[in-house]
Amino acid sequence: MDIEWEDQDRAPSSMGSKFLTLVERPDAKGGLFWEHEYGKLLKQVQVHRAVTDGAMQRAFRDRSEERVDVAKLRVALAQEKAGIKALLDFLDADEAGNHH
Structure with a gap:
């Protein structure tokens, strides 16, 4: 049986299947x-x-030329909020055991 390891620095190898036990899908x-x-x-x-x-x-x-208007601030906040939601969804899935 060919084995590919999670550790990318470890080269693929082979092993006789009688020495292995399937523990995950x-x-x-x-x-x-x-x-x-x-x-x-x-x-x-x-x-x-x-x-x-x-x-x-x-x-x-802000008196500088780099002033950000409120519309751009709203876009930045929406992007941050979407990122936080994705992070929380990931953590919820992990707590539910969906990351094997």
Whole structure:
């Protein structure tokens, strides 16, 4: 039986099937995959939050040329909110046991 490991630094290998025990569905994704997916969602929220924070700082009576209008602030807030929802949906799915 051919084996592909979650650890990308580990080369694929082979093993006799009589030494293996199936413990999960063959289509299940490993923990490293889900940690990577969570990391991507978390990074997106952090990026959106930084944009939102900057937009809020520049939205009210900023005398510089970089003033952000309220419409752009609303867009930044909506993007942050969508990112947080995706992150919470991911965590809900994890608590329900849907990330195997």
